[in-house]
Amino acid sequence: MRKDQLLTRRRALLAGAAAAGAAGAAGVLGALPGDEPVRSAAPAPGPRAHHPLQPSAYRLRPMTGHGTPRSAPGRTPVRRKPLLRVSGRGSTMVLTFDDGPDPRYTPDILDILAEYEVRAMFFVCGEMAAQNRDLLARMADEGHIVGNHTWSHPLLTRLTRSRIRTEMERTCEIIDRSWGEPPRWFRAPYGAWNRAAFQLGAELGMEALAWTVDTLDWTTPGTGTIVDRVENGAAPGAVVLSHDAGGDRSQSVRALRSYLPELLDSGYHITVPRRQYL
Template identity: 35%
Template sequence: MPQSLVVTPAPQSVATPAATIPPRPTPTPVPKASVQPKASTKRTAQTSESAKRPSVPVQKNQGHARIQKKLTLSQLVAKYPDTFKLRGSGLEKKIALTFDDGPDTRFTPKVLDVLKSHQVKATFFVLGSLANTHPDVIKRIAQEGHVIGNHSFSHANLPKLSVNQFQNQIVHTENVLQGLIGYAPKLVRPPYGAINEEQVRWIADHHYLIVNWNVDSLDWKSLSAAQVLQNVLHQTRPGSIILQHSGGAESQDLSGTVQALSPLITKLKAAGYTFVTVPELLHVEKSK
């Protein structure tokens, strides 16, 4: 392995979710039904005795005691290790390239061209709404041997949704993709990497797998190729899941991502890394 190509590991940490597409407005939550106060009861002759006793919480307060503190992403990963993944095993020099927020017709085809020229397979986390708009690009991704994952339907901030809205984001996208590629993706990547514990449990119960990342290229900031390359090389280690983008908002320029991809693959291959898909890295199936 050439000494100049050794990738310097960065401290392991849970990736900070990146706002890849400006947040979409979410439906206004349904107001909670107001609780009518209970009718007061008449005082008894034992008022002097009862006044001395400490007050006992009524039943409605017992419900608050059962509400658990919201867990951070790192705590969720630790609590649900079989459902929430950030990386693969560090025992082999295998890594996975992943691309979010596609498909589009500006950058996704260019990313596919580079991957094809290097014979590298990647994993694309796509939006159901854009899969509907660009079905031919979705079909090309699948036909060229890449794996497709579920990135929600409209890039919603999932923890802000109701239970039904959250489920619809996942299931609607699954239905769209199954009609285009012939399988229901097992892999789910929440937009911004954000998800709450109730949603993690639903994911587990329905046999999905949450896949975030431990290497963030920050390419959503419309960085230059040199900046994207530096960000990835600085953080990559055996088992890394690398976050990049193949689509985004109209204001985002992912030219740096496309231009950095070929030298990135060349340098990491020279350093002894093998590129695999996320299912290969995590030893799971790509479909449910």
């Protein structure tokens, strides 16, 4: 199948999914135990702020994005813990990539996903997205989900509520303009959540998603180690954390090319979750 035919098919699938709304959606279940801020086993470094943050007008604008009008989103619940797993028919898994988009690595990841007709989630940093809007547009064309990973990848537990809001809102605005609609998912940098992050994310219509399989690819442990971590952690409902920016991600790209066909051959359905509250 030629690439232009593949993209046309994906656009048709997207249109069908939008019309279907929440019907048949993959639900989300499971959360981390405890009420303290949830942190990953080791912090995953990401882009750092290089520009002063400015107030955003995002919350003053209708959450309509571009294209055909959509119905207003339903109220997003305020959680005390991030969601971890997804549910769906059969052996469903989700692949997620944080900190991008990066023109050195994200296009290769998108090429591999397109080769196997697989959709994934990209939790982008606003300052990276602002410099690579064409990659967000491509993600939209190819049916991927774009989530909010803040503007400059700060540790939210050390920020004021006002600063957290600005980090989220500015990134929502960039995603809306470049991907075509506001983000419905949020992931805290370093996996460090607090009450303000959950509350503000819900106010902006975003659901909090963590992960069950951490590849720790930011430590550049070797392609084979990354592959082993994904394949050993593979299970129905698993959410895999990898990175497409924030450093040398060539190992992450090579690992994806290795483990993705293995997962598919093993019967896993790699897909993206759909929100229950739309």
